[in-house]
Amino acid sequence: MANELNIRCIMNKDALPVTGAEQAVYALVDIKAGGKKAFGAMPANFGLVLDRSGSMDGEKMNNLKEAVGYVVDHLGDGDLVSVTIFDDQVETLIPNQPAKNREAIKAALAKVIPRGGTQISDGLRAGLAEVKKGHSPERVNRVLLLTDGQTWDDEDACLRLAEEAGKQGVAITSIGIGEEWNEKLLLQIAEKSLGNSHWIQNPIAILDAFRQEVEGMQSVAASNLKVTARMSQGVKPVRVFSTIPMISDVSRKAVRGVNVIADLGTLDGKKGQAVLIEATAPAQKAGKFRLGQVEITYDVPSQNIRGQSIKTDMFVTFTADAAVAAKVNAEVMNLVEKVSAFKLQTRALSEAEAGNIAAATQKLQAAATVLLNLGEDDLAKAAEREILTLKKTGTLSAAGTKKLEYGTRKLTQALTDQETGIRHAEADAGVDGSDEIRYYA
Amino acid sequence: MKCKECDMENIDGALFCEECGAKLDMMEPLQDTAVETGSGSQLVLTSRDGSKLDIPAKDEVVIGRDDPVSEVFPDLDLTDLGGMDSGVSRKHAIIHRTGAEYTIEDLESTNGTYVNKKRIQPHVPQAIKAGDELRFGKLALAVQAA
Numbered sequence: 001m002a003n004e005l006n007i008r009c010i011m012n013k014d015a016l017p018v019t020g021a022e023q024a025v026y027a028l029v030d031i032k033a034g035g036k037k038a039f040g041a042m043p044a045n046f047g048l049v050l051d052r053s054g055s056m057d058g059e060k061m062n063n064l065k066e067a068v069g070y071v072v073d074h075l076g077d078g079d080l081v082s083v084t085i086f087d088d089q090v091e092t093l094i095p096n097q098p099a100k101n102r103e104a105i106k107a108a109l110a111k112v113i114p115r116g117g118t119q120i121s122d123g124l125r126a127g128l129a130e131v132k133k134g135h136s137p138e139r140v141n142r143v144l145l146l147t148d149g150q151t152w153d154d155e156d157a158c159l160r161l162a163e164e165a166g167k168q169g170v171a172i173t174s175i176g177i178g179e180e181w182n183e184k185l186l187l188q189i190a191e192k193s194l195g196n197s198h199w200i201q202n203p204i205a206i207l208d209a210f211r212q213e214v215e216g217m218q219s220v221a222a223s224n225l226k227v228t229a230r231m232s233q234g235v236k237p238v239r240v241f242s243t244i245p246m247i248s249d250v251s252r253k254a255v256r257g258v259n260v261i262a263d264l265g266t267l268d269g270k271k272g273q274a275v276l277i278e279a280t281a282p283a284q285k286a287g288k289f290r291l292g293q294v295e296i297t298y299d300v301p302s303q304n305i306r307g308q309s310i311k312t313d314m315f316v317t318f319t320a321d322a323a324v325a326a327k328v329n330a331e332v333m334n335l336v337e338k339v340s341a342f343k344l345q346t347r348a349l350s351e352a353e354a355g356n357i358a359a360a361t362q363k364l365q366a367a368a369t370v371l372l373n374l375g376e377d378d379l380a381k382a383a384e385r386e387i388l389t390l391k392k393t394g395t396l397s398a399a400g401t402k403k404l405e406y407g408t409r410k411l412t413q414a415l416t417d418q419e420t421g422i423r424h425a426e427a428d429a430g431v432d433g434s435d436e437i438r439y440y441a
Numbered sequence: 442m443k444c445k446e447c448d449m450e451n452i453d454g455a456l457f458c459e460e461c462g463a464k465l466d467m468m469e470p471l472q473d474t475a476v477e478t479g480s481g482s483q484l485v486l487t488s489r490d491g492s493k494l495d496i497p498a499k500d501e502v503v504i505g506r507d508d509p510v511s512e513v514f515p516d517l518d519l520t521d522l523g524g525m526d527s528g529v530s531r532k533h534a535i536i537h538r539t540g541a542e543y544t545i546e547d548l549e550s551t552n553g554t555y556v557n558k559k560r561i562q563p564h565v566p567q568a569i570k571a572g573d574e575l576r577f578g579k580l581a582l583a584v585q586a587a
Contacts, residue, residue, distance in 0.1 A: 022453070024451075024454035025454060340462045372558065
């Protein structure tokens with residue numbers, strides 16, 4: 001039987017030098033949908049949790065209504081949808097129901113008038129309750145949370161809800177509009193629930209983000225995806241990062257003694273998933289060495305497949321030949337470099353938050369250098385601008401922080417997938433008639 | 442293993458310094474030697490992992506990525522180096538060779554051609570030599586003497 005999923009386990013080096021000491025190794029576990037027909041068959045159970053606070057008035061609300069219209073038009077008749085709106089009060093505008101009631105849903109939404117403050121946890125709780133009504137392992141159960149404001153002292157409640165949602169297989173995609181919201185909270189909500197997060201600067205991009213969300217749900221190839229790595233004696237996992245749809249440090253949950261167990265939620269059949277494991281290998285004599293075994297388990301409910309497992313071994317060869325041991329795998333190297341930029345950015349931001357200006361500046365400078373090496377000029381410039389802001393004001397700018405937080409997490413996205421600051425080039429195709437995606441300089 | 446940039450001690454085999462992000466434990470990807478002048482001088486392009494791409498011995502070498510659908514087959518195909526995801530156009534740039542002199546010209550690529558991190562104007566050839574860094578979209582290659 002052909003596997004629904006394919007797994008590749010690639011080491012940073014096929015051959016490690018014999019050094020007589022412990023050394024670092026990196027394993028990239030890459031998971032892709034196998035056959036073309038393996039995905040797209042899961043119906044959705046989609047809960048929209050939308051901020052209608054006073055600050056959403058005008059362009060933001062108009063674009064939001066249009067985007068929700070797009071969602072209901074593009075969900076199938078068998079999909080479920082609910083719409084919860086919140087300010088400092090909550091209203092279940094559309095209780096969980098089949099998406100085929102399109103006109104009624106749009107009409108209800110048209111009446112929404114922005115007002116009040118922002119209390120995210122109440123909205124999220126009510127929205128998750130709606131999704132729970134239609135919850136089924138056969139469906140892609142997902143919540144989209146959109147806000148433009150700081151929530152009122154209920155961050156911990158939001159995170160508890162996100163954690164709980166993740167355990168129940170409900171991923172939350174969190175979207176922040178403008179600059180006056182807490183990116184740390186929205187990123188954590190996404191990470192805890194195994195979801196995604198986006199920053200939208202211009203309300204006109206709301207539609208695009210919603211479109212991506214619908215397409216993402218319709219491309220789900222497998223659910224309950226889990227990576228387990230069982231290490232051989234002496235091999236120690238150090239850190240684990242999931243990398244798609246964004247780089248996320250999952251070490252705290254995933255490193256369990258000598259093993260790695262990472263829950264990854266659903267697999268987007270078009271984008272796949274990849275996990276980077278940083279480990280240390282013990283001193284070895286020349287020869288082939290088995291670092292451990294990687295197993296992925298998953299469900300494909302539409303084909304009645306549950307707990308399917310694929311295993312592969314991680315091998316390296318220890319060699320005394322320095323030239324052989326110097327060869328590095330380009331794909332792994334590139335990913336490790338992106339993760340390195342992410343780590344530096346994360347440390348820079350936490351140093352800045354703690355008021356350690358000198359340390360934050362140094363980390364930002366280091367991040368800028370790595371970003372330049374990666375060809376990410378725009379992000380490198382943002383890091384350099386923040387160094388100046390930090391020197392002048394002692395803090396980072398709201399926009400700069402968001403740009404770095406989101407930009408470094410999404411370094412793993414192909415140019416063709418990046419959702420902000422890009423557009424299709426059809427309108428002004430170059431001489432080669434290229435159809436690739438263009439990003440703004 | 443000590444980082445040459447910041448003196449931080451890193452575990453053997455680490456690819457990048459935990460403290461400053463500098464590259465560790467690598468072959469030297471860039472060679473600073475100037476290109477030898479005179480006939481027969483050859484340049485190669487080296488990717489960041491060390492793999493080499495010979496520049497074919499022609500006066501004009503088109504760089505881009507193969508696309509069988511639109512039947513575009515540049516002389517130097519960057520597909521295997523991740524050209525698609527890095528935003529390399531099908532016909533991205535052209536390297537002109539006159540004797541021992543090389544220039545690069547951007548062919549109005551979507552995501553630009555860069556020489557030493559500066560974006561070059563389309564259709565304005567710019568001289569290149571060993572030691573330079575070229576970038577096609579987000580794909581960086583070092584120029585080296587063959």
